[in-house]
Amino acid sequence: MSARSARARRGWAPLLLSAALLGAWELYADASGVEEDLLPAPHAVAAALWNNAGLVWHNFAVTAEQVVLGLALALASGFALAVAIHLFPLLRRAVYPLAVGSQAVPIPVIGVLLVFWWGFGIFPKLAVIALICFFPVVVSTVDGLAAVDPEQPKLLRTLDASRWQAFRFAELPAALPAALSGARIALAVGVIGAFIAETSTPTTAAYSGLGREIMTDAGGFQTARAYAATAVLFAFAIACFYALGLAERKLVPWKLRPRGETT
Amino acid sequence: MATELQSRARPVIRRSAGEDAVSLDAVSFAYPAAGRGGAVQALEQVSLRAAPGELLAVVGPSGCGKSTLLELICGLQAPDAGRVACAPAVLMPQRDLLLPWLSAVDNAALALRIARLSRAEARQRADALFAELGLDGFQHARPHELSGGMRQRVAFVRTLLSGKPLLCLDEPFGALDAITRGEMQEWLAGTLAREPRTVVLVTHDVEEAVLLADRVVVLSPRPGRVLAQFEVELPRSGTLLGGHPDGHRQAGDGPRQRTDPRVIALREQALSALGTGARG
Numbered sequence: 001m002s003a004r005s006a007r008a009r010r011g012w013a014p015l016l017l018s019a020a021l022l023g024a025w026e027l028y029a030d031a032s033g034v035e036e037d038l039l040p041a042p043h044a045v046a047a048a049l050w051n052n053a054g055l056v057w058h059n060f061a062v063t064a065e066q067v068v069l070g071l072a073l074a075l076a077s078g079f080a081l082a083v084a085i086h087l088f089p090l091l092r093r094a095v096y097p098l099a100v101g102s103q104a105v106p107i108p109v110i111g112v113l114l115v116f117w118w119g120f121g122i123f124p125k126l127a128v129i130a131l132i133c134f135f136p137v138v139v140s141t142v143d144g145l146a147a148v149d150p151e152q153p154k155l156l157r158t159l160d161a162s163r164w165q166a167f168r169f170a171e172l173p174a175a176l177p178a179a180l181s182g183a184r185i186a187l188a189v190g191v192i193g194a195f196i197a198e199t200s201t202p203t204t205a206a207y208s209g210l211g212r213e214i215m216t217d218a219g220g221f222q223t224a225r226a227y228a229a230t231a232v233l234f235a236f237a238i239a240c241f242y243a244l245g246l247a248e249r250k251l252v253p254w255k256l257r258p259r260g261e262t263t
Numbered sequence: 264m265a266t267e268l269q270s271r272a273r274p275v276i277r278r279s280a281g282e283d284a285v286s287l288d289a290v291s292f293a294y295p296a297a298g299r300g301g302a303v304q305a306l307e308q309v310s311l312r313a314a315p316g317e318l319l320a321v322v323g324p325s326g327c328g329k330s331t332l333l334e335l336i337c338g339l340q341a342p343d344a345g346r347v348a349c350a351p352a353v354l355m356p357q358r359d360l361l362l363p364w365l366s367a368v369d370n371a372a373l374a375l376r377i378a379r380l381s382r383a384e385a386r387q388r389a390d391a392l393f394a395e396l397g398l399d400g401f402q403h404a405r406p407h408e409l410s411g412g413m414r415q416r417v418a419f420v421r422t423l424l425s426g427k428p429l430l431c432l433d434e435p436f437g438a439l440d441a442i443t444r445g446e447m448q449e450w451l452a453g454t455l456a457r458e459p460r461t462v463v464l465v466t467h468d469v470e471e472a473v474l475l476a477d478r479v480v481v482l483s484p485r486p487g488r489v490l491a492q493f494e495v496e497l498p499r500s501g502t503l504l505g506g507h508p509d510g511h512r513q514a515g516d517g518p519r520q521r522t523d524p525r526v527i528a529l530r531e532q533a534l535s536a537l538g539t540g541a542r543g
Contacts, residue, residue: 151356158337158354159374159425169373173364254363254405 040224049228055213056225060232063194063209066122067240070129070197071190075183077130078137082179085138086145086171087163103135111200120204128197129190136185144178145171177252180244187244191237283348284429284461285313285336290345291486292331304486305331308345311480311489315350315428318455318462318499320472322533323482329465330357332487333431336463350461352429357437359418361406367417368393368402374425392420396454412443416450423454429461436471448474449518452499469533473526474519475499481536491536495529 022042028034029041036044049056081099085092107128114124148171156166198211210229217226249256290309293302305328313319321329334340337352353374361370368389369376375385393402398416406414415435422430435451436444452475455462466472472479473495481491497519519526 149358149360151358152360154334154337154339155354155356155360156377157339158352158427158431159377159421161377165377169376170362173362252364254407 037221037223040227044224045227045231048222048224049231052225052228056210056229056232059208059210059213059229060236062207063191063198063211063233064236066125066129066197066207066209067190067194067236069122070126070194071133071183071187071240073126073130074133074186074190075137075179078134078182078186079141079179081134082138082141082145082175083167085142087167092142099135099138102131105131107132107196108200112202115202120202120207122207124201125194125197125203125207128201129193132193132196133186133190136189137179137182140182140185141175141179144175147178148174177248177255180248180252184241184244187240188237190240191233195233282314283312284315284317284350285311285319285463286346286348287311287332287335288346290335290342290347292328292335292340292342294331306335306342307486307488309482309487309489310345311492313461313463313478315461316459317477318464318475320464320466320476320479321482322466322469322472322479322537323487324484324537325467326485327482328485328487329467329482330433332482333433333463333465336429337431350429351427352431352463353422353425353427355418355422355430355432355435357433357435359406359414361414361417361421363406366403366405367398367409367413370406371417371420371424373421378426389420389424392424395457396420397450410443411439412447415439415447419451419454423458423460427460429463432462432464434466435464437467444468444471451475452518456499469530469537470521470526473529473533474521479529479533481533490538491533493529493532497523497525 026042029036029039029044040048081095085095111124111128114127118124118127152170153166156170161169194209195211195214198207198209199215203212210233214226214229217223217229288310290306291304292306293304296302309328309332311319311321321332323329331340333354335342335347336349337354338347338349339354341347361367362373365373368386369382371393372380372385372389375388376382380388390402393399396416398413398420401409401413401417404413406417409417419432419435422432436447439447448471464472464475469479476495477499478492478494480489482488483490499519521527
């Protein structure tokens with residue numbers, strides 16, 4: 001009845017669904033006779049994770065760092081580009097088509113070039129993640145900046161606000177919720193972005209991460225371990241998403257109205 | 264003090280606004296053609312003036328160019344023809360446009376922040392005015408927690424704190440229910456008694472104009488032309504402010520009553536000028 005118990009019930013829903021899906025997967029893998037190298041059963045994946053915890057953890061740390069820093073770069077550059085596009089309409093015409101086109105560039109084509117520029121370390125990977133993730137941030141932030149009430153600039157002008165003050169007091173905060181929506185989308189593709197970054201740029205062992213591990217395992221009859229690593233990426237993406245939700249509560253508290261849920 | 268906007272068509276150079284806080288001479292304005300439609304003539308040969316401290320009400324049907332008139336007075340638009348000379352003016356738009364991420368007091372203090380006062384100083388000055396105008400206790404409410412009437416009050420305090428001598432109010436109570444509107448009219452009259460300003464009040468409510476204004480200008484449907492102009496020779500309200508009977512006007516300056524025969528007569532006069540008949 002209370003809000004708290006309702007929230008607790010909602011909290012159970014994803015766990016129940018996950019358990020049901022895992023159960024179905026287990027039954028299918030055991031009963032259908034599918035090869036273990038093709039589809040390992042959940043218990044085999046769990047065992048592989050347990051037995052290779054050290055290796056997976058090490059690679060996960062590498063990948064997690066790339067995801068977090070790469071997303072930070074994507075959000076910062078996407079937001080900055082959106083603001084520039086908003087303030088200089090000519091830039092919008094010039095940049096928008098290129099930004100859209102950039103999303104079609106197959107990363108392996110430029111992977112080697114990025115390494116040539118920035119070496120075998122983390123920077124080429126961050127650039128790839130940022131390239132994959134910045135676009136939704138740009139689009140939603142530009143829309144958010146433009147969605148300010150058309151009367152608002154008139155009011156601010158009669159209050160003697162400069163262009164910068166109108167931006168600082170009205171447009172910027174108004175665009176924040178939209179920017180965060182863009183960030184959510186960016187975040188959802190951020191983890192696979194890291195996978196692409198790792199597997200399409202030549203690298204040293206220190207920066208190989210889960211992506212390299214998964215590719216090696218999947219090609220080397222270590223399917224259960226590949227699935228174990230995938231499960232870690234899966235969980236990490238969810239954790240990042242909820243972390244952003246918490247940040248949203250701090251950043252845009254005025255958007256949290258009693259009616260309607262924010263997830 | 265006066266800002267002057269020359270006509271785009273025939274620049275007329277006159278630097279002084281003379282005695283008037285608002286002075287419009289034969290002002291015309293058209294919105295440029297949008298899409299296939301021709302240009303929309305919003306105002307035609309409008310002349311009006313307001314002395315400092317006067318409350319001028321502009322009434323007219325919807326779409327008669329009332330909001331355009333305020334934009335011209337505020338310098339947001341330049342006239343196509345004619346001359347606009349006004350004291351520095353601040354706009355209170357139809358919707359309150361309070362910023363949802365700021366508390367009521369911070370919204371009211373927006374102009375002070377724009378004038379580069381520190382947050383604390385701006386808040387302190389807005390806070391003092393809140394107390395004076397019967398808004399005590401609402402300082403820290405977010406806009407969505409306030410009623411429509413309260414939001415308009417906060418928006419009005421924001422307008423006052425701009426420090427400009429001329430306030431342009433665009434249908435400030437248009438979206439409120441009748442009871443709240445009546446309360447707000449009294450509050451506005453009381454507030455202006457404490458914080459005297461020149462006011463141009465745009466409204467489609469003839470009664471509101473007669474209850475609040477020193478002078479009423481009646482505009483025609485688009486393109487807006489001045490149909491009639493008359494003085495309201497009744498004292499303006501000086502007391503009645505959130506239940507504080509200590510207003511500094513003389514006793515007996517109660518608010519004008521809508522049942523007062525003189526108010527009714529003026530209302531009829533304005534309505535017949537509008538051509539809507541005696542009981543429009």
